[in-house]
Amino acid sequence: MIDTAALAERFLTTLEARNWEAWQALLADDVVYELPQTRERIRGRAAYLIFNQTYPGDWHLTPKVIIGDGRRAVIWFGWLVRRPEGDETADAQVFLEFDDTGVITKVTDFWPEPYEPPARPEGLIERW
């Protein structure tokens, strides 16, 4: 069985290292990258590479939870962007699909943003 969790971790650590050669080696030529929140899609490894190489900011990615089942994997990761006015940080998720040889054929990112909680029943919730 393909160790999709290990490949997913490598996907994130090679991105963090800007090791574009090792990162590209994980991807199919015709990989599809989707961002459902903005309804954006990129087709092909070459375009996806440019997207990442030109992504603005001093960004850093740290895996928190990785789950793989032989066909797919998910990485729940922390991201951090260093800025002169102070770092910005939150969590995000990337879902990966693999072919039978362990090559990534589809990548889907979710970038959840902080929001103010709505009214809740009293006494149930603690904040951190």
Place this chain on the structure above:
Amino acid sequence: MIDTAALAERFLTTLEARNWEAWQALLADDVVYELPQTRERIRGRAAYLIFNQTYPGDWHLTPKVIIGDGRRAVIWFGWLVRRPEGDETADAQVFLEFDDTGVITKVTDFWPEPYEPPARPEGLIERW
């Protein structure tokens, strides 16, 4: 090995069915539920049950992708809220942690919202 993917699917389908008895049976007494985007935490199955039973709106959940590895699982699901002025729908994710007997000890929800894409390099992106 615990089939955490099957248990995760049952977690979502019993929620969708408002089958509170079957849903509660999946959870540890001291389950912890967290919403990182709002920094909210609920401790205990009883409080988490009230939270869900009183959650406003005619909400519906449909699994899209489930990945489990024997210790954890994730469900990428579609949610829909029926409203007189029109349905609202998007995707969300729930991460589950299990103990050695397959009981859920921790639940973490992410509710990513749609947003307008920033400027991107030209010619890379299609929208859907």
